[in-house]
Amino acid sequence: MESIIIILVFMILGIYFYKLYKSEIKKNQEKIKQFANTEKLLDYQELIHIAGHPYINANEKIILSINNKNFLCFYKIRNSELISYKEIEKLPISKIPINQITRYELKTESEIQKDVTLTRLLALGIFAFGLKKKTEINNTYLILSYVQNNVPIDCIFKNAFNNQQLGNIISTLNRLKIEQNNIENNYKTV
Numbered sequence: 001m002e003s004i005i006i007i008l009v010f011m012i013l014g015i016y017f018y019k020l021y022k023s024e025i026k027k028n029q030e031k032i033k034q035f036a037n038t039e040k041l042l043d044y045q046e047l048i049h050i051a052g053h054p055y056i057n058a059n060e061k062i063i064l065s066i067n068n069k070n071f072l073c074f075y076k077i078r079n080s081e082l083i084s085y086k087e088i089e090k091l092p093i094s095k096i097p098i099n100q101i102t103r104y105e106l107k108t109e110s111e112i113q114k115d116v117t118l119t120r121l122l123a124l125g126i127f128a129f130g131l132k133k134k135t136e137i138n139n140t141y142l143i144l145s146y147v148q149n150n151v152p153i154d155c156i157f158k159n160a161f162n163n164q165q166l167g168n169i170i171s172t173l174n175r176l177k178i179e180q181n182n183i184e185n186n187y188k189t190v
Contacts, residue, residue: 032044035063039067041065043065043168044065046062048061048157048158049157050157052154053094061077063077073096104142104169112141140166141157142158144157
């Protein structure tokens with residue numbers, strides 16, 4: 001009888017903490033949506049910085065956003081004492097004009113590893129083909145290259161949640177680049 005009561009108490013506590021966690025996630029999403037509306041963002045995504053950005057630590061969560069003034073911005077996310085409550089800093093870490101972005105693409109982990117295969121081949125020679133390859137993992141990464149103060153910067157980001165949103169960022173960048181090129185071409189022809 002006593003063990004049944006203990007099991008019930010643990011079940012009730014588990015359900016309580018699960019609901020608390022879910023409500024905090026919903027609050028976070030609402031706060032990010034409110035931020036996006038206030039800042040007039042065309043697109044935004046919570047990402048994890050893997051490497052490359054000079055002012056963002058590795059594995060740090062950020063918001064990558066594209067605003068209606070053709071800037072790509074990185075915002076830091078600060079965690080507070082609550083379980084998953086996040087606060088977005090008001091000033092961006094970086095603000096990059098779309099015309100300074102030189103490359104942006106999505107690559108899977110296996111595609112990135114294939115790029116490294118040539119390096120491995122050069123280092124190990126013919127023995128490189130004898131080494132076992134790792135099993136294929138399909139995490140998707142955003143590769144972003146841009147120029148800031150005449151310095152070329154290459155960054156790698158991983159999506160914090162799902163890979164579909166990364167495709168939306170690429171589509172938004174494509175649209176803005178096309179619109180920007182149309183504007184520049186119209187000025188040249190006049």
